[in-house]
Amino acid sequence: MLSSKKILIGICGSIAAYKSAELIRLFIKSGAEVKVVMTQSAVEFITPLTIATLSKNPVNKDFVKNDAGEWTNHVELGLWADAFIIAPASANSIAKFANGICDNLLSAVYLSAKCPVYFAPAMDLDMWKHPSTQKNIGKLVAYGNTLIKPTHGELASGLIGEGRMAEPEDIFDFLQIQLNAEKPLLNKNILVTAGPTYEAIDPVRFIGNHSSGKMGFALAEELADQGAHVTLISGPTHLLTNHKNISIKRVTSAGEMFEQCVRYFPSVDIAIMSAAVADYTPVEVATQKIKKTENEFSLSLTKTKDILAELGKLKKPEQLLVGFALETTNEIENATGKLKKKNLDFIVLNSLNDKGAGFQGDTNKITILDKNGKTETFELKTKQEVAQDIVNKIVSTLHA
Incomplete structure (x- = not known):
């Protein structure tokens, strides 16, 4: 149960971006409030209109303004969230996060976040296995971020192996356990x-x-x-x-x-x-409405x-x-x-x-x-x- 939790979702450029729509739906259904940050390449895979409709909030995708024409402050977004989930997290964005490169709104929000950060990689098999990717993931974990491991399966390239983003239901269940574990009265x-x-x-x-x-x-x-x-x-x-x-x-x-x-x-x-x-209740309760016949009435x-x-x-x-x-x-x-x-x-x-x-x-x-x-x-x-x-x-x- 994530009622009243503030969930920030980051979407990177990946074919797995379509899964983010279902992840958002699951969080909204659980009672959470959801805001989304998209990279410019992410909008090539899924439209901000879809994401805004599902999240019930305007999409944030650049420093100056969001789709509603309002000022977007990366610091405020980082402070707002109870949890920040980057899904899908591309190899490119993971490299930026790991090395402090701040050239888009998503990486700026990541560097400003005060809440727990979770990332669910999505990439091709060879990209996932590359030593530079593994080194960057190791850095992120060392910084205190939580890796939601990709699964083994058919990839967009046609290859079969690791690199497939975890399913939305599995990410949601994992986050629910993580966030509920922090609740001091859980199951009381x-x-x-x-x-x-x-x-x-x-x-x-x-x-x-x-x-x-x-x-x-x-x-x-x-x-x-x-x-x-x-x-x-x-x-x-x-x-x-x-x-x-x-x-x-x-x-x-x-x-x-x-x-x-x-x-x-x-x-x-x-x-x-x-x-x-x-503290007190009438000794007798009349079965019919009491008529106003006397000047005084004792109860x-x-x-x-x-x-x-x-x-x-x-x-x-x-x-x-x-x-x-x-x-x-x-x-x-x-x-x-x-x-x-x-x-x-x-x-x-x-x-x-x-x-x-x-x-x-x-x-x-x-x-x-x-x-x-x-x-x-x-x-x-x-x-x-x-x-x-x-x-x-x-x-x-x-x-x-």
Whole structure:
């Protein structure tokens, strides 16, 4: 899964350039963002229009401007990418990369790249075996670049042997393994709750709160981007996610959320309870709409089941349990009490006294308190950035 990864593809002049179209398609299908740099000779083999259409981005092929007439900066492209794959890599371009020759945009981007670089050679058998080619490949590998070896097969010249560019599916699978290996939460099973709960009064009315679910959804997305398999239990919210690593379970009431959490918690490595679950629910729910007949109306409420406390009881030593606390007074004291009472590894504190924090908005300001007594306060940030801070805390806790 390469969702949100930024992939830069370099295409050199080779008959194997047609394979780049399929490679781009595979990356796009996986959720990656793709940009492409082509040499002038590459456009003789496959058109920039084809590549731009498949990559959903203008093609970059010269220093001054791209096909959209926009300025192209080789440094910016080199900084933008999470991974740079040169496929096909011709003998000519390999020689330039190995010896620092910078006479086209592709070689300039290569020399500017800060990310891992992979190259998949494509050339005729004799070119591949030539000592100068092998020496140049040795230099590139010594520089820290990764060779994706060509395969044995029929070549464009009619010869049979090594030099055939690896198949797009094999390159994609190799890159997926390489990039996913860097994800700190790869194959972790994580439970996240999000949003409010609605406690029915009658068929049309309910008790609820202002939670939008944005924080929980941002957490689920960030966790999934870091390789985790996420079960997201969401109360009523309009939010959606298309991330392949996220499975959504929709619920309405606190009771339904309790049942789902208790069901999935035993099989997860980590649980993050960010939902704003109702503390009380009506003792009786009217089967028909309650009519407005009296000047006063009394509603009898009873406590809901405490999800976090129950999970704290069920928690195994190897599991990590994270809670949230939204407070208005005695914030640190109340959050610390909740942390200890409910057997949490750490708790994320929001205060409604902080401008820009809390429900509905796109920003949040948090303080994280852990069971070892460490307290860390963060500045006001977007909820996506806050999610990154929380995930970083999870990763550091796992490796402590």
